[in-house]
Amino acid sequence: MYLKKYLTEGLIQVAILLSLSGTRVDVGLEPGLLSPLHEMMLGPSAGITQTQFHNLWNHLKDGQPSHPKNVDLDGFTSRRLLGLVRSLDRLQVPNTELEAWLVHREPDMLPGEHHGQPAPLERAHVRLEDIAGPGLDPGDILRIQGENETGRDVHMEGGELDESPRPLSEWSQGSAWSDRSQQEETHRRVLSDHQMYSNSLDEEEGEMGDGADQEDQEEEPASRSERERRDSVSDRESAQNDEEQESLSLQECLRLLEHTFPLTHQPSEEILPAIGGAVDHEYMSAERGPLLSPLIPSEQPPLDLELQWEDLLAIMEPHGLDVSTRFPSYQVGPVQTPLDAAILSNYQSNSNSRNDNQMIYQDVHLMEAALPLGTISLHHPETRLLPLTPSTELDQHNMSLNLSEALENMDVNSSPRTPYHTNLISGDPLDDLNMGVDVENGCTAFDMNPLTQDPEDNLITDNTGLGDRSNFDINFYPNDFTSASLIPQELSGANPNLPILPLSHLLVDDEEEGDYGLAGPLGDLLEDATTLDEMSLLDLALEEGFSPEMAARLEEEGYLVPEQANRNTGPYVTVMPDNEEDDGGTSSSRMAQGSSRTLRQESGEKADSDSGLSLDCSFSPASPCGSESSCYSSSSSSSSSSSGSSEGLYSEENDQKDEEGEINLDMELEVTIKQEEEEGAVGGYYSSDVNKMVPSSYQEEKLFNGLPWQEHIGHDHSYNQAWPSTPTSVTGKTSKKQSKYSSRQSRTKSYSRSSAEQFVEAELWNRDDRRAQSLKIPFSNELIINLPVDDFNELLANHRLNEQQLNLVRDIRRRGKNKMAAQNCRRRKLGALQGLEVDVSGLRRRRAWLRREKQEALKSLQEMEQRLDGLYQEVMFSLRDEEGRPLDATDYALQFGANGSVTVTPRRQGTLPRGDSKAGKKHRDKK
DNA sequence: CTTAAGTGTCATTGG
DNA sequence: GACCAATGACACTTA
Numbered sequence: 001m002y003l004k005k006y007l008t009e010g011l012i013q014v015a016i017l018l019s020l021s022g023t024r025v026d027v028g029l030e031p032g033l034l035s036p037l038h039e040m041m042l043g044p045s046a047g048i049t050q051t052q053f054h055n056l057w058n059h060l061k062d063g064q065p066s067h068p069k070n071v072d073l074d075g076f077t078s079r080r081l082l083g084l085v086r087s088l089d090r091l092q093v094p095n096t097e098l099e100a101w102l103v104h105r106e107p108d109m110l111p112g113e114h115h116g117q118p119a120p121l122e123r124a125h126v127r128l129e130d131i132a133g134p135g136l137d138p139g140d141i142l143r144i145q146g147e148n149e150t151g152r153d154v155h156m157e158g159g160e161l162d163e164s165p166r167p168l169s170e171w172s173q174g175s176a177w178s179d180r181s182q183q184e185e186t187h188r189r190v191l192s193d194h195q196m197y198s199n200s201l202d203e204e205e206g207e208m209g210d211g212a213d214q215e216d217q218e219e220e221p222a223s224r225s226e227r228e229r230r231d232s233v234s235d236r237e238s239a240q241n242d243e244e245q246e247s248l249s250l251q252e253c254l255r256l257l258e259h260t261f262p263l264t265h266q267p268s269e270e271i272l273p274a275i276g277g278a279v280d281h282e283y284m285s286a287e288r289g290p291l292l293s294p295l296i297p298s299e300q301p302p303l304d305l306e307l308q309w310e311d312l313l314a315i316m317e318p319h320g321l322d323v324s325t326r327f328p329s330y331q332v333g334p335v336q337t338p339l340d341a342a343i344l345s346n347y348q349s350n351s352n353s354r355n356d357n358q359m360i361y362q363d364v365h366l367m368e369a370a371l372p373l374g375t376i377s378l379h380h381p382e383t384r385l386l387p388l389t390p391s392t393e394l395d396q397h398n399m400s401l402n403l404s405e406a407l408e409n410m411d412v413n414s415s416p417r418t419p420y421h422t423n424l425i426s427g428d429p430l431d432d433l434n435m436g437v438d439v440e441n442g443c444t445a446f447d448m449n450p451l452t453q454d455p456e457d458n459l460i461t462d463n464t465g466l467g468d469r470s471n472f473d474i475n476f477y478p479n480d481f482t483s484a485s486l487i488p489q490e491l492s493g494a495n496p497n498l499p500i501l502p503l504s505h506l507l508v509d510d511e512e513e514g515d516y517g518l519a520g521p522l523g524d525l526l527e528d529a530t531t532l533d534e535m536s537l538l539d540l541a542l543e544e545g546f547s548p549e550m551a552a553r554l555e556e557e558g559y560l561v562p563e564q565a566n567r568n569t570g571p572y573v574t575v576m577p578d579n580e581e582d583d584g585g586t587s588s589s590r591m592a593q594g595s596s597r598t599l600r601q602e603s604g605e606k607a608d609s610d611s612g613l614s615l616d617c618s619f620s621p622a623s624p625c626g627s628e629s630s631c632y633s634s635s636s637s638s639s640s641s642s643s644g645s646s647e648g649l650y651s652e653e654n655d656q657k658d659e660e661g662e663i664n665l666d667m668e669l670e671v672t673i674k675q676e677e678e679e680g681a682v683g684g685y686y687s688s689d690v691n692k693m694v695p696s697s698y699q700e701e702k703l704f705n706g707l708p709w710q711e712h713i714g715h716d717h718s719y720n721q722a723w724p725s726t727p728t729s730v731t732g733k734t735s736k737k738q739s740k741y742s743s744r745q746s747r748t749k750s751y752s753r754s755s756a757e758q759f760v761e762a763e764l765w766n767r768d769d770r771r772a773q774s775l776k777i778p779f780s781n782e783l784i785i786n787l788p789v790d791d792f793n794e795l796l797a798n799h800r801l802n803e804q805q806l807n808l809v810r811d812i813r814r815r816g817k818n819k820m821a822a823q824n825c826r827r828r829k830l831g832a833l834q835g836l837e838v839d840v841s842g843l844r845r846r847r848a849w850l851r852r853e854k855q856e857a858l859k860s861l862q863e864m865e866q867r868l869d870g871l872y873q874e875v876m877f878s879l880r881d882e883e884g885r886p887l888d889a890t891d892y893a894l895q896f897g898a899n900g901s902v903t904v905t906p907r908r909q910g911t912l913p914r915g916d917s918k919a920g921k922k923h924r925d926k927k
Numbered sequence: 928c929t930t931a932a933g934t935g936t937c938a939t940t941g942g
Numbered sequence: 943g944a945c946c947a948a949t950g951a952c953a954c955t956t957a
Contacts, residue, residue: 821946
């Protein structure tokens with residue numbers, strides 16, 4: 001069962017991965033696989049995936065990371081592989097490394113400027129820049145930032161900000177910027193990924209994370225020129241920097257970051273919340289038209305920036321939480337490895353991008369931002385506390401908590417944030433997708449950090465995704481830096497239609513997926529799939545994942561049908577009662593044989609009966625149970641003689657031996673059987689001799705030898721049966737049991753070594769068989785059980801049986817049928833349970849998705865309401881009464897006629913113009 | 928010795 | 943009313 005579950009899980013995950021995109025899987029696998037681009041593309045082998053997933057599970061649950069399969073690839077090989085994968089994906093893989101430190105560079109610019117931010121971040125950035133600096137000059141960054149910000153925010157966190165805005169804008173305008181170098185794209189993607197990650201986190205928490213995407217888009221138009229400039233700068237940088245140089249610089253930077261990481265990390269998180277608080281403030285201010293801002297981003301760059309900033313803040317808060325929760329290692333390990341540093345740098349880059357927004361915002365609320373940063377730092381520790389617990393459950397729990405909190409926040413502060421949701425909806429689907437991916441990447445990145453100690457290793461791991469830690473990490477690492485870009489594109493390409501729904505929804509789903517026990521990353525993947533296909537696709541993917549199981553199930557069921565048919569056909573089935581493995585075709589052919597066989601049996605039976613006990617005792621080849629006979633006979637032969645002829649083929653010699661040796665056994669068996677019957681003992685352990693009971697043609701046995709039908713026999717528990725030969729057979733129940741047990745064991749011991757299977761089957765001889773043997777029932781139990789009623793009655797009529805025999809035969813039939821029915825019932829039960837499990841998982845995902853949708857809808861609704869209010873007030877202010885005074889919105893209401901006419905009517909208590917519930921709200925609020 | 932899983936059997940129910 | 947399938951409950955075995 002557990003193995004099956006594992007397999008199914010692995011299969012499901014594989015299916016999901018495949019459904020999402022081969023790249024993704026590849027990316028994840030690449031690190032672990034030395035050669036295997038094709039595997040990655042085609043889909044990892046089940047074993048690999050399983051192991052990875054298992055590792056993920058283990059990692060999440062146990063916190064134990066590295067998987068043996070996670071091989072650290074050389075930086076070159078890993079890069080090569082990544083490059084190949086990227087090329088396959090169509091995505092050009094720029095050096096993620098570059099991106100990482102580029103982000104860091106920006107901070108360098110900032111150090112002096114940041115008041116609120118903690119020194120460590122700045123330091124780290126500076127160092128990184130200093131080390132890696134080849135490509136970009138701090139001055140460039142500053143310039144870029146200034147350009148981006150239109151000169152407003154240059155002072156603040158410009159260094160950090162400059163690149164972050166770039167990616168956002170570029171990302172949104174990716175098509176326009178296709179010309180640019182791959183590196184630039186990668187930078188953008190990375191940055192966008194980080195942002196997306198934060199967004200996704202926000203969504204998961206129920207925060208307003210969606211707004212970030214919208215903001216990004218909004219920013220684009222306004223800051224195009226700036227972006228272009230930045231792009232040009234980035235191009236220059238990319239051209240200047242060789243990958244190797246970048247890697248080296250990155251390594252150094254990572255090292256530096258490691259030293260400073262904790263501090264650096266905190267600042268980013270802190271800054272974000274602080275910024276978020278400031279943003280909220282601004283939104284609260286009624287002067288601006290935050291809602292409208294998205295509509296006219298170019299005209300109102302500051303507003304856009306603010307909006308973006310808010311989004312970023314919203315994202316950041318959840319992001320930090322998510323990071324902590326998802327990546328316990330990251331949180332736990334105050335000492336972060338270079339990789340972590342790199343990841344952090346990326347993360348910071350996200351924060352930086354937010355900082356850009358902040359910068360814009362800070363022009364207005366600079367002081368506020370500074371304060372919040374300090375205050376936010378407190379926030380960070382909390383997040384870390386959660387992450388300390390490695391268990392996924394805790395993470396999920398945290399997520400859920402965050403979500404609830406986010407929801408609450410929504411309720412309270414939804415109004416300010418809402419405006420962006422519309423943008424999100426209209427937002428580029430690709431961006432959303434990317435965001436979701438990025439989020440995941442960010443997570444993975446964090447995971448990687450702790451393990452990687454050497455900057456080079458970190459880089460390698462980052463690039464290749466071969467993190468030492470856990471398979472899980474490995475799988476997702478690639479996404480973090482290099483692969484991240486790839487994945488998003490693929491996703492976007494694969495699901496252009498999905499765009500409306502931000503990936504963040506998916507992330508939210510992850511929480512619930514956690515219920516399933518899926519790893520966070522896996523859950524993300526699953527959620528992505530769900531979002532893409534709106535759960536239905538996900539379900540399909542799941543089913544596909546289960547396909548093996550399902551197929552097995554179906555096969556079983558299909559088998560069931562034929563099996564039943566066989567049962568109905570009875571006689572034929574008797575030969576192979578349990579031929580589950582047999583196809584219907586075989587059964588049909590067998591049926592024909594069975595008919596002839598039955599005839600033979602009858603004739604043979606008579607002959608056997610003629611032969612008398614000796615024949616019965618000896619294994620008549622046509623043992624009563626056709627199916628059992630073979631195994632049984634073999635066992636019996638083994639028991640009686642060491643020959644242990646397999647396949648139930650008995651040489652006459654064996655038969656004779658059996659006969660001789662078993663005659664006594666027969667007698668004993670009868671006694672024991674009677675006792676059992678008297679005692680009502682359940683099942684019995686039958687000696688091989690029992691087979692003798694049923695006369696079946698020797699040939700028939702041969703025909704049926706080796707057939708799977710014996711399966712059920714194997715299941716037979718011969719309870720209470722004492723080994724005929726054992727002295728205890730005559731003793732009481734307990735003694736019987738013991739004797740039976742001991743006899744079995746002895747048997748198994750003696751036989752198992754020679755021909756284990758045959759012996760086992762022989763052991764399976766059941767009580768009814770023994771009884772039948774004892775009563776000299778002329779036909780096999782299989783025949784008795786599987787014959788149709790008419791045939792069965794005919795059979796009974798043909799054979800003159802005494803009352804005892806008739807009763808036994810009927811009992812055998814009843815019990816045999818019930819046994820098969822019970823088996824079928826249990827099989828169905830298991831199938832139903834599995835199906836229900838699948839349904840539950842699908843429904844959970846569905847529920848999560850619907851919840852996300854609901855949140856989004858509420859957000860958009862609030863946004864619309866706010867916009868309506870603003871418009872209403874605007875209109876009212878523009879109106880003048882007879883005396884030329886502006887109308888008070890509280891005193892007058894707009895009424896919209898059916899013909900499109902709008903009339904201003906004095907507001908009366910209790911009467912509100914249509915669609916002016918909001919106005920009424922306003923009125924009330926003002927009062 | 929305990930426990931869970933698997934299996935056979937009985938009794939019952941409904942078709 | 944007989945037959946059968948399905949199923950719950952119980953007992954037993956086994957790992």
